[in-house]
Amino acid sequence: MLTNLWYVAEWSNAVKDKPVKAKLLGQNFVLYRDKAGKVHCLSDVCIHRGGSLSNGWTTERNCVACPYHGWEFDSEGKVQFIPSRGEGAPIPERARIDAYPTEERYGMIWVFMGDLPESERYPIPEFPEYDDRDNWRPVSLDFTWKGTVDRVVENGIDIAHTSFVHPGFGYPEMADKNKIIDVEKGEYWGRSSNVLHPPQLQGNFGLMKFFRKDKQPTYVTPSFYLPGHCVRLHIKVNSWMDMVIFDANTPVDENTTRSFAIQVRNFFKYPMFDGGAIKRTRNVFQQDADIVEALSPNYLPETLENEVSVEQDKFMGAWRQIRRKHIEMGWKIDTRAMKAYEGEKVFTIPSPARRTNPDLKWALDTVPMIGGKSDLIPTRSVEGGISNTQKQAETA
Ligand code: FES
Ligand SMILES: [Fe+2]
Known part of the structure; x- marks a missing residue:
């Protein structure tokens, strides 16, 4: 921490x-x-x-x-x-x-x-969409994980798992088509641009199928910020439908994390669509929690010698590198x-x-x-x- x-x-x-x-x-x-x-x-x-x-x-x-x-x-x-x-x-x-x-x-x-x-x-971290109520509709949710904050953040920016953990966002058989296009990073933040091929989006009374075809390329931009241990996930559903999930991940203690999450959407902005948006976002958190809470070891290893990384893990590498730099600066509590x-x-x-x-x-x-x-x-x-x-x- x-x-x-x-x-x-x-x-x-x-x-x-x-x-x-x-x-x-x-x-x-x-x-x-x-x-x-x-x-x-x-x-x-x-x-x-x-x-x-x-x-x-x-x-x-x-x-x-x-x-x-x-x-x-x-x-x-x-x-x-x-x-x-x-x-x-x-x-x-x-x-x-x-x-x-x-x-x-x-x-x-x-x-x-x-x-x-x-x-x-x-x-x-900036979240300009939150205050722009003319164009964006926010919903918020609170989620507690029995897991360490470092694993939670890493999960939030990991693109490769979506094909397996989130049936709404990915197909296992399309996993090798997903690609990281670009990774940028600064002193305390990182951002990557990705193309994914998710299945037909469900929800909003079946309307979604008119707006995005099955397996259509979808642009997803995850960012992380050390302050707030925030994760920002921008999903471009199509040319005019965007959604951003911004979550601040608070280390309650070493093995408990509380996520303060806000999802904003620039489509179907009527309050009647809020319930569905909250439910789908909560389902995604729960699917992640089922995996993250069972990881071994449950904390983020200080060394990667016991893990094997590949191309699609390179953005997570950026997160680990920035985190480690700040441990070396003496910012980590010796629990x-x-x-x-x-x-x-x-x-x-x-x-x-x-x-x-x-x-x-x-x-x-x-x-x-x-x-x-x-x-x-x-x-x-x-x-x-x-x-x-x-x-x-x-x-x-
Ligand atoms: S006033 Fe706080 S313990 Fe006495
Ligand atoms: Fe996930």
Whole structure:
């Protein structure tokens, strides 16, 4: 699981006037709205005696109150009020928890899980169709996988599996006709253009058969973005029918992923077609989950020596390569090092204020990082663990 990225914590409409718990990267957070409607994200651990702020309430001071002794935390994580502190006593400087930057886009609450300053953060991926209601009709769905986020993203951009896993999108006997036309990639994203030959599309009361013939070449463009671990799949059904599935894939913990998915279509835009669109998209997620949840190993191998890759896997190679580069930059949480402390010690994801207040003695330790610094355990190095075979496979 990688830090220093934006992730989606919740749907916007799920956070109203009460604090809401969100779990990301194996840690608990609280989301709450202030009186102006701005959403905030704090660590869910009260540094007094460990109360869970998400079980508390929002206050007149625009704070979230801990349900145990009523300490109130503001949007920067600083304690503003301690009912039991003793008359006139000051609030200790260390009475502070981590607060994380938030943004609301596409009906989702995005939180920045790391300590990078604003200028160094990769942006939230663009999804221009979402706001263009004249031309696109959106539907959304929420899907939880018992699988690791890296496998989920890799599945989302994998073209070769469609012929076998999704009867609506591919024929096994046409699998060798599918082709990657082009792969592009940047520092934190990748995109590939593909031609597929899917069977007759079903649905929309049988109308689809008039618009695309059986096995007609169809252009499919999957993209991935490290921020949000987003996958964007653009399907050109024919010259005037397009559909985009945009999903942000949040690592809840090492083996649980929550997908916040929105499908937009530029055809049959009446609400009466929404139910069918949701049902078909959910079916596709379920078909994928049946495969992904049974993969061995269930996490993405750090080395490709035990796997064999071919031509149609090269876009997945781009994803693995970009992901690995960021592991080498020290962005991956060392969950194995944390296991030794399970139930005894609480860790938090470092927030931007830790960099701007280096002298402050924060009450909680931050999560240990692979290839990064840890005060607790000498961390495993990724150097030397990556062979030439893997490098070749990833750059293939
Ligand atoms: S544990 Fe939160 S106020 Fe005491
Ligand atoms: Fe799939």
